[in-house]
Structures are given as structure tokens and as C-alpha cells.
Amino acid sequence: MAKRIAVLVSGGGTNLQALIDTQQKEGLGGGSLVAVISSKEGAYALERAKKANIPGYVVARKAFPSNQAMTQALVELLRTLNIDLVVLAGFMHILTGEIIRAYPNAILNIHPALIPSFCGPGAYGLHVHEQALAYGVKLTGATVHFVNEEADGGPIVLQKAVEVLPDDTPEVLQRRVMEEAEWRILPLAVSLFCQDRLRTEGRMVRILPPPFEI
Template sequence: MKRIVIFASGSGTNAENLIKFFHNRETASVIQVLTNNPYAKVLERCKNLNVSALSFNRVAFSKSEDVLNILKSTKPDLIVLAGFLWKFPEFILKEFSNKVINIHPALLPKYGGKGMYGMHVHKAVVANKESETGITIHYVNENYDEGAIIFQAKCIVLPSDTSEDVASKIHKLEMEHFPKVVEKTLSE
């Protein structure tokens, strides 16, 4: 069985969706969730779902090998970023080459890069009067949102849509596609 470690920073709806999707599957299992936010709701979700979850600080993540050592000990087949906001250190990426993927709430390369996450993306999409947006699942490299694209799904943006409307459409795409794409990526 393949092993998945999730990194999250906030509420954890994508993490919960992945945990539930893989719960009774024979293909893979979410073995741990790591967060950079000790107050993240994802920690509560993990407790309720009986999944190991730990929080860490910036020193443990990028200035020491603490998080790297946790990953080495859990031996994940795939590391999934699900609303994780920090840039991944190159030394971790090197150790887990082509094993770190991310979901982004826009059709990259549009609306990617530092500071482009969550409602920041949706507000920009509405402000620029885009006719469509979507999600991008991609490999993580040393630059924000520039890794090779694995999958994209689109949705229409109506002229009357607010950023909250766009957020709701993106959330539906994430819930529908993310677990399936993770499973497919693990089988390749």
C-alpha cells in the first residue's frame, strides 16, 4: 500500500477529503498530516479522523532537518500539499524528487506565484473579468507554482460572480478531482 503525507496550513477540507477517499482503499493511505500552523483546523479534523498530525515551526521546516527526518521516517510515496502556504525547501525536494505535488486554485500559469493563494486568487480572477478559471495540480519545484502540470479542470466565471462564488466553484472542483488525481499519480 502506498503512503501519503499531507502538508496543510488551514482548515483542511482538502486534507479531510483525501483522508476519507483513501480510508478504505487498497491503493494508498494517508499516514500523516503536517502543518505549519499550530491552530489550524486541519489538526482537529485529523484527530476526528484518527490520523496522526503534527505542527512545526519555520526552523524545523527550513533551517534544520527536523521535518525532513520525520518524512524520512514515515517513507511517503507521495507528499501532497493541500493548502500549504510555505515554499518547500530545496533540500526536502531533492530528497523526495518528483514525489511532492500541490493543488492551486487557478489555471496556472495564470494567478500563480508568491502571495497568490485562496481568496487572493479568486479576487484577482473576478477583478480581471476572466471568463473561466479552475484548478491546477502540479509537481512542486523550487519556485512557487512553476512545477510540471499534472492536471487541470476548468469552470465558467459569470460576469455576476463574486470572489466567494468563484471560491465555491473551485472548492467543488477540488473535492471532485484532487483525490482521483492523487490516486492516479501514485499509480504512475
């Protein structure tokens, strides 16, 4: 049975596009993108979904009195859609424990740094790359991890390093991290999940070999 994937977005949807492109070219391990859910009206990610014939939905943060109320609405929608895997791809709101309990080890997030560096509260978007440049690191990158109740604290699935160059600005570094890391490892992690090849043991995520075919 193909796993049904929902992608949660807030903005342009570049990582969503990477998932769409991978699904159209080689597939996502048998998984299928069946919903794109935006936290705001008019997000360009919804246009990307429309062009790919993926149903789009809006669960607007401003329509709810709290993150918890929004999270509860999201969980209801995800259950209605029979979602198996939730992917956070530039989703800019902190979700509360209801979604973690509804989807244990079934929520993937992409973070534009090598966790545990430059992560946690306040480390999102361009801020992450500003922090990396201010610290003077020679390598940064991206991380795909399972989501738990600690911001950027869930078990790590995949990481890929990216070189920091002397003349980098936050914007230039952000683009390189997306192209060289985020757009590669997020589709791969989703594919591995959909093939049932991720096993979580405490903080360790083991990647199982592909099934033997006769």
C-alpha cells in the same frame, strides 16, 4: 506495497477532507494517508485528521529562524515516517530545495487557478480569485502539479475548468472552484500517483493506462 502519504496543511483542511473522504469511500489507488503535518498549532485540519484516526504532527514555522530550517525539519520527519508521497493541501509556506531533492516528482500541490494564470509569488488563497475576477476571465479552475523550486512552476498533472459567473465575489468563486475542481482532481491525482500511473517527461506528465488484469 501501499504508498505512504503525508498531507501538509496550514489551516482548515478542506482539501485534506476530500482526500479522507475519497480514501474512506473508494480508496486512493492503494495509497494510505498516514500523517497530517501542520505549520501551526491549532489548525482545524488537525481535528479532521484526528477524527479520521490519522496521526497529526506540528512543524510550526514560528519555531524556526527561516523557511530553510523548517524545511529541513520537515524532511527529517517525512523520512522518519517513511513517506512516499507529499501532498501540499493549503500549505501556506514556501519550502526550500531540500524537500525537492528529497522527494523528486513525489510532491503534489493543488493551486486554485489554471496555471500558468494567476500563480506564483503572492497568488494564494483568496488572492487568486481576486486576481481572476479583476482580470475578467470567463473560466478559472484548479491545477494539481508536481512541486519544483519555482513557485507553482512544476509539471502539471491535472486541471479542471470552472465557469466564472457575472455576480461572483472572490468568496463565492473560491467555494465553487473547491467544490467543482479542487476536491475532485486532487484525490484523483493522488490515486494515479499511488497506482504508478504518472510518468514525467520534462514538463509533460503522461497518465498511463491502468494495468491490464486477466
